[in-house]
Amino acid sequence: MKDKKKVLLLGPAHPFRGGIADTQNYLAQNLNTLGHETHVYTFTTQYPKLIFPGKTQFSEENAPDNLDIKRKIHSFNPFNWIEVARSINHLKPDYVIFRYWTPLLAPCWYGIARGINKNIKKIGLVDNWIPHEIKFWDKALTRIFSSQMNGFASLSTAVGDKISLDKPDLPLWKGFHPIADKLPQAISKEKARKALSWPKDKKIVLFFGLIRKYKGLGLLIEAFSKASLNDSKVILAIVGEAYESSNKYIKLIQKLNLNKRIICDFNYANINKACQVFCAADVIAQTYISASQSGVTPLAYHFKTPLLVSDIPGLRTPILEDKTGIVSEIDPEKISENLQKILFDDTLPNFQDAFQKVRKKYSWKSFGQSLMDFMAKL
Numbered sequence: 001m002k003d004k005k006k007v008l009l010l011g012p013a014h015p016f017r018g019g020i021a022d023t024q025n026y027l028a029q030n031l032n033t034l035g036h037e038t039h040v041y042t043f044t045t046q047y048p049k050l051i052f053p054g055k056t057q058f059s060e061e062n063a064p065d066n067l068d069i070k071r072k073i074h075s076f077n078p079f080n081w082i083e084v085a086r087s088i089n090h091l092k093p094d095y096v097i098f099r100y101w102t103p104l105l106a107p108c109w110y111g112i113a114r115g116i117n118k119n120i121k122k123i124g125l126v127d128n129w130i131p132h133e134i135k136f137w138d139k140a141l142t143r144i145f146s147s148q149m150n151g152f153a154s155l156s157t158a159v160g161d162k163i164s165l166d167k168p169d170l171p172l173w174k175g176f177h178p179i180a181d182k183l184p185q186a187i188s189k190e191k192a193r194k195a196l197s198w199p200k201d202k203k204i205v206l207f208f209g210l211i212r213k214y215k216g217l218g219l220l221i222e223a224f225s226k227a228s229l230n231d232s233k234v235i236l237a238i239v240g241e242a243y244e245s246s247n248k249y250i251k252l253i254q255k256l257n258l259n260k261r262i263i264c265d266f267n268y269a270n271i272n273k274a275c276q277v278f279c280a281a282d283v284i285a286q287t288y289i290s291a292s293q294s295g296v297t298p299l300a301y302h303f304k305t306p307l308l309v310s311d312i313p314g315l316r317t318p319i320l321e322d323k324t325g326i327v328s329e330i331d332p333e334k335i336s337e338n339l340q341k342i343l344f345d346d347t348l349p350n351f352q353d354a355f356q357k358v359r360k361k362y363s364w365k366s367f368g369q370s371l372m373d374f375m376a377k378l
Contacts, residue, residue, distance in 0.1 A: 098112075128292045225258060
């Protein structure tokens with residue numbers, strides 16, 4: 001193709017696991033599909049074992065098809081950053097996209113970026129501009145990282161707005177979180193619940209994903225003890241690896257006498273498990289206290305499962321625009337009332353048409369083309 005470009009993505013990718021690695025893989029595949037030459041450099045070492053809160057950093061899934069992924073980056077070895085920059089200059093990409101989700105990566109990205117030839121455009125693809133769990137050094141580190149970028153792209157308007165406040169003079173594309181196009185097909189609710197041994201005849205609310213303090217799981221558990229839900233037979237299913245102590249949630253469940261109404265599965269869920277639990281659920285609950293955007297939302301869109309989300313910019317915008325769920329105040333009583341409403345006011349069937357309408361709006365092809373159009377103007 002006439003305008004074929006060479007693009008290099010830096011950040012987590014296979015064999016690393018998690019939402020950011022998955023989306024990095026999807027982006028690379030779709031840029032290839034658009035006719036560009038796409039390369040991926042991922043980590044030899046991403047996090048020191050001492051600070052990684054999970055059980056493993058690595059995926060058990062097979063490597064994505066037709067991707068050039070090389071493990072080259074050591075996130076805290078400055079000598080490595082010099083070698084990576086030299087490798088990039090030898091590759092001669094038109095664009096290098098730095099995936100940015102934590103200030104801890106700022107020194108690494110700065111060290112690599114400052115060694116890259118000036119004619120290569122450098123773009124920060126930002127998941128989080130302000131961390132959910134703020135430290136006093138965050139702003140300084142983000143400032144160091146941004147000093148080397150020619151422009152920024154985000155995966156939500158909420159993050160884009162934060163970038164524009166701090167960096168009003170740098171080019172910015174406010175993007176969206178796409179729906180993955182190679183996910184398993186949805187299965188019937190009956191089949192999913194049978195595979196999971198979940199109750200067949202009760203409403204089920206799902207809390208899905210890595211469990212961290214800012215995601216407000218405690219609020220959701222408390223909501224099940226409030227009047228609106230306490231007398232119902234609604235079940236809460238918690239599925240996801242805990243990046244903090246799971247004991248505090250188990251103790252809260254016991255304290256509120258909810259043992260028989262809450263299913264706890266504190267294990268990382270691969271995409272096949274995700275398919276089962278999303279298809280088995282009636283509603284996905286995202287009672288987050290803060291959020292930039294969430295990879296859970298596009299999963300719910302793919303499996304056509306309505307959402308209840310907190311009234312915060314990073315979550316409410318697509319739900320309100322697309323009419324794919326309801327927005328709730330961040331309060332156990334209100335969460336309880338709104339779950340009762342979405343589950344029992346005959347509203348659930350109405351969301352299916354909405355999911356059909358927005359499929360193309362959030363495609364990776366659309367995201368990739370818009371990103372390339374943005375970078376071409378830098």
